[in-house]
Amino acid sequence: MANSERRVIEPESLEATVAQLKQTGKQVVLTAGRFDALDETQIKLLQRARALGDALIVVLYNDSPDWQARAERIGGLECVDYLMVLPEDALVPLLQQLQPPYYVLLGDYTERDLPAVEAVMASGGFTVVLPRMSASSPTKSDA
Numbered sequence: 001m002a003n004s005e006r007r008v009i010e011p012e013s014l015e016a017t018v019a020q021l022k023q024t025g026k027q028v029v030l031t032a033g034r035f036d037a038l039d040e041t042q043i044k045l046l047q048r049a050r051a052l053g054d055a056l057i058v059v060l061y062n063d064s065p066d067w068q069a070r071a072e073r074i075g076g077l078e079c080v081d082y083l084m085v086l087p088e089d090a091l092v093p094l095l096q097q098l099q100p101p102y103y104v105l106l107g108d109y110t111e112r113d114l115p116a117v118e119a120v121m122a123s124g125g126f127t128v129v130l131p132r133m134s135a136s137s138p139t140k141s142d143a
Helices: 002-007 011-023 040-050 067-075 088-098 115-122
Strands: 028-033 055-061 082-086 102-106 126-130
Touching (some): 011 028, 011 055, 011 082, 011 088, 028 040, 028 088, 040 126, 055 067, 055 088, 082 088, 088 115, 102 115
Parallel strands (some): 028 055, 055 082, 102 126
């Protein structure tokens, strides 16, 4: 639990942290979501997101009663450098403020005109979609 608490960061601290990372040439990757089912597949997606840069920031939406348990699990993952808990409607202003070079959408997204995507692109950043794939290998179905 101490590890996850160490990774939880407030907006004011995150802005300074991101600025410092950028000044040292580090690439910041940010992703956001509810992470309702933090399964092996979703953890692999977070690991892939982290591999895109030098620091992974995960924004967890606090719109469900069990967000604290999810925050503890996400914050405990080795691939997560910083965790911020916010309401979903605070994401776009946060992206406009931080201007991360990479915003990663985890899962099956086909729409590129999401407000968050527009905010990242307006600041010169890139959006990467990491599709959700099964954690298990394909198997033959019984005929």
